[in-house]
Amino acid sequence: WVRPRFTEPAKMRRRVIERPVGSSVRLKCTASGNPPPDIVWLKDSKPLVEEDGGAGWTLSLKNLTPEHSGKYTCHVSNRAGQINATYKVEVIQRTISKPVLTGTHPVNTTVDYGGTTSFQCKVRSDVKPVIQWMKRVEPGEEARFNSTIEAGDQRFVVLPTGEVWSRPDGSYLNKLLISRAQQDDAGMYICLGANSKGYSFRSAYLTVLPDRKSQPSSVPMVTPPGLPWPVIIGIPAGVAFILGTALLWFYQSKCSCSGSTSSALPAAPRRDRAGPPQPPAAQPTGSDKDSLTYEEYAAAHQQLLLAPKLYPKVVNGKVHQHIHYQC
Structure with a gap:
């Protein structure tokens, strides 16, 4: 034998119920046991007849009036034992308002x-x-x-x-x-x-x-850690400055060497076609050199850099070469 127990306790949690006049209410007391239990509904400790809705596991009260107010108890029992549950119903006389x-x-x-x-x-x-x-x-x-x-x-x-x-x-x-x-x-x-x-x-x-998932994935540009933007911009600029300085120094050095070589060359001796070679002309002194203009000085040194020309001449069946220096 198994004593009765309520099978839907979640629907029995609300034990105090307020309803306006003219509404309805349903009270549940579903239970099980072995042997199957019997149920009796009571109002204010007085049994309800079937015409009052007191038949079965659910008590239905319709078209409520103030006389329906009271305590309703379900009494469930079998040979193994009994259980009870009580609801309090209050029928309120007031006008129904909108929700x-x-x-x-x-x-x-x-x-x-x-x-x-x-x-x-x-x-x-x-x-x-x-x-x-x-x-x-x-x-x-x-x-x-x-x-x-x-x-x-x-x-x-x-x-x-x-x-x-x-x-x-x-x-x-x-x-x-x-x-x-x-x-x-x-x-x-x-x-x-x-x-x-x-x-x-x-x-x-x-x-x-x-x-x-439908959005295209973008790969963000990641800056190497520890290299701020000023350093990243400054490195190429520094390299360019060093290369420019080296090229300028190389160009100035080349020009200085060319000028020194030209100044060190002695004046080439002159030869006439018929006479012996003449001694080289005397180098101008510092005072003479200073008296020349820059254009004359540059033209004189440019002539010294020109290569001498050879002029072959046949005399008595022999070939003679005359060297002419450009003046």
């Missing part, structure tokens, strides 16, 4: 491409409201949806909505799950809570980040 969205939800959300996220909507209502999610249809997207609804100058598509959960504080909760997010899922979402007296809504935006 109100409480808290801050839904809030703007950002999700990675292909990721999963959700919106929440919390509604307070005297009676169980209808909670519906909608998404705004952007211009040019009308053809993607079979049916849309128009609100003002905007159009919306109605989204599938899951179960509405009641909370101990008298509010109702619903979630919208978005899995494998795509760029088409981005946009404005609206949570709408409605009952027989009206409706309330609140909007939030979903941002879907771009797909990183």
